Amino acid sequence: MTAGSNSISPIPVAPVGLSSRAQRFVEVDGIRVPRQDFRRHRDGWIERGIPVAEIDRAADFQDRWGGLALPPAPFYEGGPRILNAGCPKGSGAEGWSFPAGAGRVSMPYGFMIGPDGAFGIDAHRWTPLHAGTDGWVESLALAAHATRWARTVTRIRGRAVTSLDLGGYEPVPEVQGVTDTWWRGEDSLIALYRGEAVGLDAPQCLEAHVYEGLDEWGLHGG
Template sequence: MRHILDAPGRLSPRARAYLAAHGVRHQVWTADQHRRHWHRQGRTDAAIEPLAEFQMRWGGLALPPTTEYEGGPRLLDAAALTEHDGFAAGPARGANAYTFRVDGQGRFGIHGGDTWVPLHGSVDGWVEAAALAHLATALPADVGLATGPRVDELPGRYGLRRVREVDGLADEWWHGDRTLLAVHRGEARLFGNPAYQTAYLYTGIDDLAGHLRTG
């Protein structure tokens, strides 16, 4: 398995362009270093191998800060492996009330206290969402902000379709012919407060289909 910056083929053209322009690789432990370390800690191969594959594919990747989750991980770097619940995905940029993790199903999300909230069905999905957010903020558009329970009504109100590549769970992206919608529910679910739901609505985007194809 090759690092994502060397072989990004399974990502969308939009995400590949984003990584090429903004992805930086830092030196971190290799997959084999992790294997040796966690074997010494008594972890099983079944628990270790998903972490090792993550490290081979994503280890050391740093991306620009995201708009939510206090900017996202500072870089992707596996740590804190547990036998059944996955591993930490990378350090926060500041003093967050939660950590970023990948669970046993490969889902990327946030964990705080006893609560786990998967944001995306995969690490690929997280990166696709970051690429789409970067694109959306660069496009000429009218931008609106919505919060709270009414966020859930927006896709239906505007007749939007899911952006499948982001593999959305708590967080999703939606699109129409000239509209993009980002929905963030992670902190709302983590803290049990629907008022924390946030959505960004980008409207009036010319040639959105072309932008989505190429980034």
């Protein structure tokens, strides 16, 4: 579907570069809805002093992700309802960011794409969650996959998260973890959600999801 199309594609084509697991997740569980056409805003944004390079960066995001609705994330009150770029904002000192999509509920932060392309939240401070939007989508896909195949799922909250022993675990690279990370063990996966704790200066918001009893497919499927 091209930018500005008014049609809905119930079976979106996953962007290239995702793992096979994330591709299946996007194409089976996602839908495409009409996306914003950036062309009608471009001249006005340039007149407001927004650099052309930043407008193009937002437009590239929109071409890749705009209008994609995915199932709710297991944290951050579900994440953006629909991935959609917004008007870039920023300064020369801090760099430019742009919105990644409106939240599903009222939140004390927004979902943003940072100056270096990271996907994160803008609360008391900018907090990158994943090094790119691909990582956010990979994380959603992995959470859906692990929930389906794990024998048990345990949620740990607050300071108890800091006591988790990750010895024997290795990071899951495809999620491009920065503040939020995934870890793979012998028969388990652990998701660490630290973004709210860091961005809101609220250690009580730390949360980990431990998926246990996974076989080889549950650990690596995709």
